[in-house]
Amino acid sequence: MKQVAEKRPFDILNNALNTNVLVKLKxxxxxxxxxxxxxxxxxxxxENGEELKGxxxxxxxxxxxxxxxTIVFVSPSAP
Amino acid sequence: MKQVAEKRPFDILNNALNTNVLVKLKxxxxxxxxxxxxxxxxxxxxENGEELKGxxxxxxxxxxxxxxxTIVFVSPSAP
Amino acid sequence: MKQVAEKRPFDILNNALNTNVLVKLKxxxxxxxxxxxxxxxxxxxxENGEELKGxxxxxxxxxxxxxxxTIVFVSPSAP
Amino acid sequence: MKQVAEKRPFDILNNALNTNVLVKLKxxxxxxxxxxxxxxxxxxxxENGEELKGxxxxxxxxxxxxxxxTIVFVSPSAP
Amino acid sequence: MKQVAEKRPFDILNNALNTNVLVKLKxxxxxxxxxxxxxxxxxxxxENGEELKGxxxxxxxxxxxxxxxTIVFVSPSAP
Amino acid sequence: MKQVAEKRPFDILNNALNTNVLVKLKxxxxxxxxxxxxxxxxxxxxENGEELKGxxxxxxxxxxxxxxxTIVFVSPSAP
Amino acid sequence: MKQVAEKRPFDILNNALNTNVLVKLKxxxxxxxxxxxxxxxxxxxxENGEELKGxxxxxxxxxxxxxxxTIVFVSPSAP
Structure with a gap:
């Protein structure tokens, strides 16, 4: 597993708990x-989710x- | 498994048993x-399901x- | 597995054996x-299946x- | 596995061996x-397959x- | 595994080695x-493959x- | 596993850490x-991601x- | 595994290392x-990849x- 970076992708979800995120779905x-x-x-x-279209x-x-x-990406810092 | 939050996503299904939910399908x-x-x-x-289109x-x-x-999301509190 | 309800989704298939059902496919x-x-x-x-379109x-x-x-949903009580 | 019926879906394939079937593909x-x-x-x-479109x-x-x-359904008795 | 026929689907690939086949892809x-x-x-x-469209x-x-x-079907005897 | 090349595909992700990449999604x-x-x-x-369309x-x-x-390809050297 | 041919599909990738290939994606x-x-x-x-459309x-x-x-096919000898 040497090829896996020490920072892990799920860390950004952990760091984003209780903050605003944007989730793009298929x-x-x-x-x-x-x-x-x-x-x-x-x-x-x-929580307090809003569905966006276009x-x-x-x-x-x-x-x-x-x-x-069904998730394409999760962004904790999108505007 | 340190990166997994203590609250678990399926908790909201458990809490929503016997209440109204909205399920979006592909x-x-x-x-x-x-x-x-x-x-x-x-x-x-x-139970008492209604199919919605648009x-x-x-x-x-x-x-x-x-x-x-086939599920995209489940919302226990959508209007 | 505490988060899983005691009633199980497949129960409704078991209860619906030998009765009419509507199956929506992708x-x-x-x-x-x-x-x-x-x-x-x-x-x-x-058995005695009919294919419906629109x-x-x-x-x-x-x-x-x-x-x-290929199944989206199964309804034992749809009209 | 109590919820699984005693008749099994694959039985109808077994019973249909060497007979005509209609297979709908995605x-x-x-x-x-x-x-x-x-x-x-x-x-x-x-065997002796025919491809149908519309x-x-x-x-x-x-x-x-x-x-x-790629299979949607198999029907041993479709016309 | 009683429901599985003695002839196996992959047999027709084995029998078709080094002969012409038609492969339909998604x-x-x-x-x-x-x-x-x-x-x-x-x-x-x-080998000696040709891509067909329509x-x-x-x-x-x-x-x-x-x-x-990505394969839908393989036919060793299609014209 | 003799058929697997000694260079491994994930090596290019490891080498590209902290540099610009282009990711094509479905x-x-x-x-x-x-x-x-x-x-x-x-x-x-x-990080510092930009979403591109067309x-x-x-x-x-x-x-x-x-x-x-949802990833189609990752290119560390695309313009 | 008697039905598997002795030549294996991945052999052609191994043989094609460091040569030009065409890869069709979904x-x-x-x-x-x-x-x-x-x-x-x-x-x-x-390496030295070119993206083609139509x-x-x-x-x-x-x-x-x-x-x-996301790969449909890989051809080491396509023009």
Whole structure:
């Protein structure tokens, strides 16, 4: 496992707990809100979530569980 | 497994048992109804389910088993 | 496994054996008929099956084995 | 495994050996012919196979090995 | 494993070694040529391969390794 | 494992740590930025990330975790 | 494993190391260049890579890591 960097990708999820993140899902849907929990499959819970479509607010979701295998990326610092 | 938060994503399914949830599926289909059961694959049973398309009621499904790998998100608090 | 509810999603398949079910498949195809058997992969056999497209009868299939990973949902009580 | 019915889905493949079946594949392709063999992955060999597109004969395939994970359904009794 | 037929699907690949086959891939691409080798994942090597699109020769590929999970079907006897 | 070359594909990720890379994702999205970490699933963290669509800057993402199974390619030397 | 031919598909990757190959990816993208390394998942590194779209050069990629599960075929002898 020498080829694996010492910093690990999931560290950024751990560091982003309780802060705002932007999650891009397959099929041009995005969810923005506070990262509340995640697991090793990248299943993610967002609090105060908002569903975005084409960058526009589509609706407020409140608490939402995002299934890991539909996630394209998670950004803790996107505007 | 240090990188995994102590709150776990499936907790929100457990907390939402017997309450209304909104489930978004791949392919622009949504199902709304009472969460009755789920398993580790995120297979979910909804009671009094309604199938929505484009936000409109398409038909009443009653009891429905949703296959986990078609789920995009589950929201216990969406309007 | 504390987070898994005591009722299990596959229970509704077991309860629906020998009754009418509606199965939605990926790609906007639906099959309606009598649930005859299923396995842990959600492979399902329907007897007296009818293939529906856009809600209309496309053709009668008789006995049909539906592959689990193409299933979106199974509803024992859809109209 | 109490939730699994005693009849098993693959039984209908076993019973259909050496008879005509209709196989629907992902992407609106169908193959019709005599079921010659299958395995646990639902890989299937059809003899005297015909490829159908939109219900019309597209070409004769003779012997053809269908990969299991492209199968939507198999019907031994479709017209 | 009682439900598995004694003839096995991969037998037809074994029997087709060094003969012409037609391979249909996902996304409406086909490759025709001499079956040179295969493995348990259905990865396949074709010699003197030709890529077809809509039934027409698109280009000559010579030797080509086809990834198993993109294969829809393999026919040793298609015209 | 004789067929595996001594140079390994993940070596180029290791060599590219802390340098600019271009990542092409499924669905015609690209992300450009500094490779910060990766794991064996090819989950990748990019710092100072920019999301590109059709070659044009769509927005600045800052830190972003890209899920491995949405990646098409990673190029450390693309312009 | 009697059904597996003695020549193995990955042999052609091994034989093609340090020579030009054409790699077709899902989504109508192709990459051409020198095969530098590969692994058992068919992850592949190409040196002096060129991205092609519709047969035309889209851009030069230099070194590029192609994720195995996006590969349709690899041809060491395509023109």
């Amino acid at each position: 099929g041009d849907v995005e969810v923005r809100g506070v990262l509340s929990s995640f697991d090793v499959h990248m299943n993610i819970v967002i 960058g526009e607010l589509k609706r407020k979701l409140g608490t939402v569980l995002l299934r890991g295998d | 392919g622009d289909v949504e199902v709304r109804g009472v969460l009755s059961s789920f398993d580790v694959h995120m297979n979910i049973v909804i 936000g409109e009621l398409k038909r009443k499904l009653g009891t429905v088993l949703l296959r986990g790998d | 790609g906007d195809v639906e099959v309606r008929g009598v649930l005859s058997s299923f396995d842990v992969h959600m492979n399902i056999v329907i 809600g209309e009868l496309k053709r009668k299939l008789g006995t049909v084995l539906l592959r689990g990973d | 992407g609106d392709v169908e193959v019709r012919g005599v079921l010659s063999s299958f395995d646990v992955h639902m890989n299937i060999v059809i 219900g019309e004969l597209k070409r004769k395939l003779g012997t053809v090995l269908l990969r299991g994970d | 996304g409406d691409v086909e490759v025709r040529g001499v079956l040179s080798s295969f493995d348990v994942h259905m990865n396949i090597v074709i 039934g027409e020769l698109k280009r000559k590929l010579g030797t080509v390794l086809l990834r198993g999970d | 669905g015609d999205v690209e992300v450009r930025g500094v490779l910060s970490s990766f794991d064996v699933h090819m989950n990748i963290v990019i 070659g044009e800057l769509k927005r600045k993402l800052g830190t972003v975790l890209l899920r491995g199974d | 989504g109508d993208v192709e990459v051409r260049g020198v095969l530098s390394s590969f692994d058992v998942h068919m992850n592949i590194v190409i 047969g035309e050069l889209k851009r030069k990629l230099g070194t590029v890591l192609l994720r195995g599960d």
